[in-house]
Amino acid sequence: MRVAFYAPLKPPASLTPSGDRLIARLLMAGLESSGNQVHLASRFRSYDRHGDARRQARIKLIGERIADRLIRRYRAMSAVKNPQLWFTYHLFFKAPDWIGPRVSQALGIPYVVAEASFAPKQVDGPWAIGTQAVVETLAMADLVIGMSVGDAECVRPLLSSPDLYAELRPFIDVEPFVAAHQKREAHRRALSQRLGLDMDDTWLLTVAMMRHGDKVESYQILGRALESMMIASWRLLVVGSGPATADVETALSGCGSRVLWLGECEHDRLPAIYAACDAFLWPAVKETPGMCFLEAQAAGIPVVGGRAGGVPSVVSDGETGFLTAPANATDFRAATARLIDDNNLRRLMGRAAARRMAERHTVVAAGNALNQMLGNLVA
Structure with missing residues (x-):
């Protein structure tokens, strides 16, 4: 045709x-x-x-x-x-x-x-x-x-x-993310050296533009969820930039030095970052699923997202990650805590996510x- x-x-x-x-x-x-x-x-x-x-x-x-x-x-x-x-x-x-x-x-x-x-x-x-x-x-x-x-x-x-x-x-084009997942350990070591990250910590990732409105609200929910889990050994890597950067920094200020700001990244750098991390987090207030949930799962990591908009169409709750009550920081915290506390669960969900992406998306x-x-x- x-x-x-x-x-x-x-x-x-x-x-x-x-x-x-x-x-x-x-x-x-x-x-x-x-x-x-x-x-x-x-x-x-x-x-x-x-x-x-x-x-x-x-x-x-x-x-x-x-x-x-x-x-x-x-x-x-x-x-x-x-x-x-x-x-x-x-x-x-x-x-x-x-x-x-x-x-x-x-x-x-x-x-x-x-x-x-x-x-x-x-x-x-x-x-x-x-x-x-x-x-x-x-x-x-x-x-x-x-x-x-x-x-x-x-x-x-x-x-x-x-x-x-x-x-x-x-x-999405899953190939770059599949290739990155196959070299996960190498990407993780490289990112650890570049950012001074402890390889034994749980690395959480967020990839989102910093715009006023729904984006900032999602960052605020993320901040409230994480600042109540300061005992666990985790770090949050944030990829993104935009006009609401100051508001986003305020939203995550309660997490202190656990947050690493990577700024805006070229798209071809993202697969390695996804693959090196342990879980992807995004509350997704009033959003379509966006590429980030697809990219994270294609790279073999589980996700936590809000059960709203188009997110349920790309995340299988309990299989490839967790869907939480919309705009609910308490529910988001509980789902994130389960992934932080259970390495085996993360691995199982990550494999299921990669498999589902390869079959359907x-x-x-x-x-x-x-x-x-x-x-x-x-x-």
């Missing part, structure tokens, strides 16, 4: 790291892994941060012009080279798709969206133009693939049929699932 891929929020070729860029790249890799020919149709960003109606109108005009150029280009190509399907990743009111629907209708090919959201309160708000575009786009979509828990409730009613909504399990597994979803759309 020949697929035209587009990500209006952030193109996969962007130089700025982000979760959106990573997922766009993973989706392209997943499609390619199952034998499809995928090309990036456009790098145009339709994102409007501030709700400026004039800017949105200008973005719309530019997007339509790009679409018209693509239509002319595709029509000039041989039929055997034209895209057979258009695939857009991440559609929402701040970054609508002004290109894909126009091209799809002109070429008579299926239009598919992965991860779409609709915010009813924005219908008459500052992003009204983008919101209306999302409504119209979803109405003509041939398939919408859900990737975040909670989106379906608002998105499904906008589709021409509720049957046009499917869900895709979260996934790989690029190849996602590619096969996507092919099943898309196969019926292309004659």
Whole structure:
């Protein structure tokens, strides 16, 4: 299948790291892994941060012009080279798709969206133009693939049929994490030497951006949970940075020198850090599962997370880690204490986590699932 891929929020070729860029790249890799020919149709960003109606109108005009150029280009190509399907990743009111629907209708090919959201309160708000575009786009979509828990409730009613909504399990490229797990002891020794860590202590890990709001609340819960366990021999490694760094430092101040601040790390450095640690912790207040839970488990370490949002979809409670009551520091503390106190339990859960990831959440597994979803759309 020949697929035209587009990500209006952030193109996969962007130089700025982000979760959106990573997922766009993973989706392209997943499609390619199952034998499809995928090309990036456009790098145009339709994102409007501030709700400026004039800017949105200008973005719309530019997007339509790009679409018209693509239509002319595709029509000039041989039929055997034209895209057979258009695939857009991440559609929402701040970054609508002004290109894909126009091209799809002109070429008579299926239009598919992965991860779409609709915010009813924005219908008459500052992003009204983008919101209306999302409504119209979803109405003509041939398939919408859900990737975040909670989106379906608002998105499904906008589709021409509720049957046009499917869900895709979260996934990552597990290979770097599997490779790191196989060299766990070497990575642990190297990190011990670099950071002055005692090899016999339990190393806990958190990987999260430091933003105001839900992120800070998660750090606060983490801090309250850990500061009541100062007798046990543990250290907390924190990977992340952001505008709320000072608030995060305050949230974890009760843990004193047990916290090591690693700052922002390049993604290719993360597998070794995950694999060297003993458990991953993140309360995940009001969050989708995020890549961190997948990455930690792929690296063979158990996790503790809040039982909310999409976290239960990627963590098997009692098998690959523990799910705790949402935003509950006491429950989070109890689950963390069990992992700190029981080396054998950590090993068993870590193995189960790695096995589950290899079976359910790989690029190849996602590619096969996507092919099943898309196969019926292309004659």
